[in-house]
Amino acid sequence: MGKFGLCVLLLHLSALSVWGQNEAGTCPAPGQPGYTVGCNSKTASMEQFRAKSIGPDDILTTNQGVEIADNQNSLKAGSRGPTLLEDFIMREKITHFDHERIPERVVHARxxxxxxxxxxxxxxxxxxxxxxxxxxxxxxxxxxxxxxxxxxxxxxxxxxxxxxxxxxxxxxxxxxxxxxxxxxxxxxxxxxxxxxxxxxxxxxxxxxIPQASSAHDNLWDFVGQQPETMHAIMWLMSDRAIPRSxxxxxxxxxxxxxxxxxxxxxxxxxxxxxxxxxxxxxxxxxxxxxxxxxxxxxxxxxxxxxxxxxxxxxxxxxxxxxxxxxxxxxxxxxxxxxxxxxxxxxxxxxxxxxxxxxxxxxxxxxxxxxxxxxxxxxxxxxxxxxxxxxxxxxxxxxxxxxLGGPNFHEIPINRPVCPFRNNNQRDAMHRTTINVGKTNYDINTRNNGLPKQAPSGSGFSSYHQQMDGAKLRQRSQSFSDHYSQATLFWQSISQPEQDHLVSAFSFELSKLEADAIRIQVLTNLQNIDAQLAKRVADNLGMPLPPKEQNAYPKPVTPSPALNQATTAKTSIETRRIAILAADGVDGQSVEDIKAWAAENKAKAKVIAPHAGKLRSATGQDIQVDGTIVANPSILFDALLIPGGNQSIKTLQEDGGAVHYALEAYVHYKPIAAAAEGGDFLAHIGLIPRLKHRDLPEGMIVAENVDDGFKQQFYNYIAQHRFFNRQRVKAIPA
Missing domain, CATH: 2.40.180.10 (Catalase core domain)
Incomplete structure (x- = not known):
């Protein structure tokens, strides 16, 4: 058996509970019948550290295993007297609580x-x-x-x-x-x-101040003085910095x-x-x-x-x-x-x-x-x-x-699948391995030279790279072009993405207190793209500063791979659909859409003015998944308004429901309406009242929730957004 197989077998023998074994209690080798990721996995190696699920007979104990008879009252001198220092149960509990937190990461904390x-x-x-x-x-x-x-x-x-x-x-x-x-x-x-x-x-x-925001003077002061930041800043100001999921x-x-x-x-x-x-x-x-x-x-x-x-x-x-x-x-x-x-x-x-x-x-x-x-x-x-x-x-x-010292690699989540065996490293805070033997040094004769180096040709060895150069603090001249790839990014993204990027720069720079910092950033933007710089300057109400000479101007060829408009748009898996409804809704439409969404690995939720259940137009109960106030449209990818006269009348008089649809519209999301649901959209001004009407991009209105309706809705949800919608800026949402 190889060293990896031996390590995994040892883990399984020592685990309190291991899943993924065959009937013989061992793991098949990778590639052999019966092999699963669970059998030869990190999960298996961590089982020895995982607490068991709490059972019906489990008793509360101290960290030393002493059963606790009363965990509600501290030990006192009389029922109204002072708490006694000898209360080791309380002291252990409070001490552990006081030390629960560790320093958060300096960056990537959340x-x-x-x-x-x-x-x-x-x-x-x-x-x-x-x-x-x-x-x-x-x-x-x-x-x-x-x-x-x-x-x-x-x-x-x-x-x-x-x-x-x-x-x-x-x-x-x-x-x-x-x-x-x-x-x-x-x-x-x-x-x-x-x-x-x-x-x-x-x-x-x-x-x-501010928390989790780049919209402040310090960041942009740094950026203005460091042109090498401009390519990454373009990514930060783009849609990539606010992923849907x-x-x-x-x-x-x-x-x-x-x-x-x-x-x-x-x-x-x-x-x-x-x-x-x-x-x-x-x-x-x-x-x-x-x-x-x-x-x-x-x-x-x-x-x-x-x-x-x-x-x-x-x-x-x-x-x-x-x-x-x-x-x-x-x-x-x-x-x-x-x-x-x-x-x-x-x-x-x-x-x-x-x-x-x-x-x-x-x-x-x-x-x-x-x-x-x-x-x-x-x-x-x-x-x-x-x-x-x-x-x-x-x-x-x-x-x-x-994580408290050099033994952080012994924390279960950080342990290798095949654990380290012996490298002569000992002690320090939070050591959990109990090393055995007389020696803890390399090279030795007392332990037959063990542990020993890996045989020639195995183990890690650094690449034999030729190195030659004087010792100096200097940047390579090949690192000097700070603008060409920022220009490449700008020219590669779609028009809506460019619009959003301009808005992001405008928003962030408008938050600054110092005009001098804005001017320096605008100067940098001019070396990326003159139109970009002008649009941002116009939004800030500032004249463009004189353009500084770009020492490395290069023509660029747009890269479609950087354009989100060309991304995969063939699936609605994981998408969230809000079904906006009230009492008197067409229950069959609701049922059909929920089943259709589940079949396609999407999720449809009934969102209503009140919690509990709705009464459909034919008297059936429909479970409400969430209220309008607690489940706003921003939690969903698409909106459906099913028919039902009473339901539509209620929604038309509900300001929250009206705002719900308007907000979904201005966020460019697919919106579908069936039967009287179209009257709701007309009532709030999103579509014309005429029956034969041209609908805004990404909207469907039909009499029935049939297969054609579902297919069109599917295609629209997969498309994700419809940025060419008219009148978005005129709608108060």
Missing amino acids: GEGAHGYFQVYSSLANITKAKFLQDPNVQTPVFVRFSTVGGSRGSADTVRDIRGFATKFYTEEGNFDIVGNNAPVFFIQDAIKFPDFVHSVKPEPHNE LSMMEGFGVHTFRLINADGVSRFVKFHWKPKLGVHSLVWDEAQKLAGKDSDFNRRELWEDIEAGNFPEWELGLQVVEEGDELKFDFDLLDPTKIIPEELVPVQRVGKMVLNRNPDNFFAETEQVAFCVANIVPGIDFTNDPLMQGRLFSYLDTQLSR
Whole structure:
């Protein structure tokens, strides 16, 4: 048996409860009949640490196992006397409570995670010797944590921010982490500037305002003085910074890594996560309202989708560049503020990742998971990216502080599938491994030289890269073009995305106190695109400043891959549909739409003026899923108004219902109405009253909820938004 199989077997023998075993109590090898991801997974390795479900005979105990007879009253000298210091039960309980919190992450503090697996489509042995990328029969366990960057743990999900997208692969060779974002580029080129950037985007130190927002002077002062930030700023001001859901956003490794095969041949690689459901976003007004009405919007949806069996899925994409082609581009592969346009190097989709299990305990798993850029396995290696080099130190240093010492790798969520056996590292805070033996040093004779180094040709060895250069503090000249790819992004996105980006710049810059900072940012924008700069300046009521000379002007070719309008729009999986109804509604239409939505892995909810049940037009009871006030339109992707005379009359007189439909309209969402539902839309002015009428984009009005109606509604929901609607700015919603 190989060392990986032995490790997994030992885990199973020691586990309190293990799932996924065959009748003999052992795991089939990967690729063999009966093998499942659960059997050879991180879940199996963590079972020995997982508390059992509480049973009917469970007794409350102290941490030392002493049964507690009274957990309601402290020990006192008389019923009204002072509490006694000898009350060890109270002291233990209060002490643990006082120390429950650990320091939150400096960045990426607010996050949510999920377990799942990764499976490669076919062997990639030609480009890497990493074992988890070899066998398409093996499902490698993963844990993924999504996060916002700037806000604290208590901030909202839907703020304008770059999203963290960190993936921990529990491979048979050790843990491999892709610590990425939902933007492919970063704001700075060199890690020495990272503290300055983060300080600038965080709340201003004198008053701790604003929380989880980039709309303040410090950030834009930094941006105005640092043109290298402009490409990432374009992503931050774009729709990508307010994703519709976590399952509808891309992920990127940001840095350029190396892949190394068994022959020692190195190639450069960039990692991509491509979502199965396409890339979709909120609109800004919707995002702002969600921050107040459901600050957990993204994390709640991720949780509910997994619980419902609608498992989020991404494909792993690789952009591979041969070693000899490193310098063939007009940008530097090592510059983290640059992308490799997909038209130059196509993204090869090599495997899929499925998230299929929610954490059992947020703190133990999501909060304590420790990602580190330095966590790599044989077959993957670093490059000289100066931002990456700093992150190799920073992430490890952060975990030491946040998780209490160098043994954070022993926390169950951070343990490899095949645990470390012996590396002579001992002691320190929170050590859980009980090491045995007389020696704790290398090299020794007392323990026959054990533990020993891996045999030649196995284990990790760094790529043999030739290095030569003087010791100096200097940026490569190949990092000097700060505007061309920002221009590429601007010219590649769709017209609605450009409009939203202009609005975002205008909103953020209007929040500033200092005109001088606005002027500097507008100066930078002129080197990206003159029309962009003018539109923002006009919105601010400011003249354009004189254009500074761009030392690196380059023509660019738009990249369709950057355009959200070209994303996948073929599915309504996980979409939320609000059925706006009142007493007297056409119950059959409601029933048909709910069943149709469930068949298509979408979710339809009856939203009404009151809770409880509605009485349909034919006297049946219909369960209300939520009230108008507690379930606003911003929680849904589409709106349906079914028929029923009494229902429509009630809705027409309900200001909340009227606002509901108007708000869905101005957020460009699909709206469908059946029978008298069309009269409601006409009554509130969204469609003409004439029977033969041209409807606004993305709207359906029909007499019946038949198959044709459902198909058209399906197509509209899959389209996501209809940005060419008329009169949106004239509607008060």
